[in-house]
Amino acid sequence: MNLRTLPLRHGVLAVSAALALAGCGTMGGPNEQSGAIVGGVLGGAVGSQVGGGSGRIVATVIGTMIGANIGANVGRSMDANDRSRAAYAFETARTGQPTGWVNPDTRNEYNVTPTRTYEQNGAPCREYTMHARVGGQPDTVYGTACRQPDGSWRVAN
Structure with missing residues (x-):
């Protein structure tokens, strides 16, 4: 081998x-x-x-x-409110700046930190780390999101 x-x-x-x-x-x-x-x-x-x-x-x-x-x-x-807040973090947070929230309906907690910003095919993309507490259990997700032509953010992994 x-x-x-x-x-x-x-x-x-x-x-x-x-x-x-x-x-x-x-x-x-x-x-x-x-x-x-x-x-x-x-x-x-x-x-x-x-x-x-x-x-x-x-x-x-x-x-x-x-x-x-x-x-x-x-x-x-993640519900529509959580996706909207994550998109806001991708759009506005500086690299390394965490944005956190607690969903008032589910009580799930999220904290999104953009870790790298770059351009792909003329659109901004952000690598990120998301720490979440879902149902009381901690989870961490790493991903990439890119802004779409309509202004929305889409996870691109």
């Missing part, structure tokens, strides 16, 4: 598993799907650092599934 290609194989496995999970019939809207993909990729990356040989592959797959579930939970929990 070529050690140079080992991380690439695990990355491909993680992305493939995340995309497969995102396409499942039980997935809800685009926020849940995006959360599952981001969480799956990150979980797979963490899992790929555990063990060796076939144990590492199993850890990658398990990490991908756990990460996809966590990411989907955060995405599923």
